[in-house]
Amino acid sequence: MSTAPIDSLQIGMHWFNERPGGLDRMFKALIDTLPAQGVNVRGMVAGSASVFNASGGRVQSFAGAEAQLGARLLGSRRHSRVLRAARMPDVVASHFALYAAPTAGVFRNVPKVVHFHGPWAAESYPGGGGGIARALRVALERFVYRGATRHIVLSRAFARLLHETYGVGEHSIRIVPGCVDVAHFNVRATRAEARRQLGLATDRPLIFCIRRLVSRMGLEDLIDAMAVVKPLLPDVLLTIAGKGPLAAQLQARIVARGLDNHVRLAGFVPDETVPLWYRAADLSVVPTVSLEGFGLTTIESLAAGTPVLVTPVGGLPEAVAPLSRDLVLPSGGFRAIGEGMADALLGRRRLPDEDACRNYARKNFDQPVVAAQVARIYREAIEAF
Structure with missing residues (x-):
């Protein structure tokens, strides 16, 4: 396979610093790291005019994120034509079907690679509703996905979903895990020092969870699980960071369960302090109930040296089980989560130490490691086209 430099056009969703999310974090990571792998990048997203400068001139905005659909x-479509006129790319990589669909026909003789970050239609209607609107989204996704030469998924779980839901042939699917900047999360402060910097108690068992506050994240189960942990560890404290439409409902649940002194909603946590939050915790938890392709928060926690417990949902077990099967809970639901957290904090569940966590994250999920795999698939798509 050739290692000659290639030009790629990346069609994203938003710029991470403006609209943080897992897809946007991965998009930015690839924009930052693919050039070192011989893949020149240009990108387009929905965002503000400042995206161009924030991305070092690599990514441009084609419309505001809040503009009408x-x-x-x-x-x-207009911006894709401008980019084509400037230079025809060697490969087009799409990360969000809605914004890739309008470019149909613009790059007619260029191989396409789809980065499948998740089922957009299903995530938009997690309760199973949506009717015609959901069906239209599925049709749009299928149109974009079936036009690609290669498809990159985060896990075997998402490979099955892409094949079974969207009819994508297994021969074109490649698994590449999520990635993080391991150095960013590798905080060398001790746990006590991290707690002091955040104004947290140094003498309480601390659990951390950072998630968007929506139903599929399993935060209701996590709060209920603390009622299982509290009698065994009376000083335990769970901090849930993030924002979303369930904030008021979750706070009411905390009060109703009598957990005011044991569960706190921290709201939005700035990206620069997230590593400290992980480092301050004895344990982090990802209690997802559905549609989890990988879970970047698992790797963020491990990169900070903090073990993470996950529910056996989607790609979560694939992300952490090679390090330790004890990081995977036997099932979802508040009781299994609560018992798992209590066992971990009481030493009844064997968890990897901080060096093992960091080394595992660095070896498997550091940005250059993953970028090299993506670059190989881009070249494969070009040669197969």
């Missing part, structure tokens, strides 16, 4: 779709 029609304006965003038209902007995507």
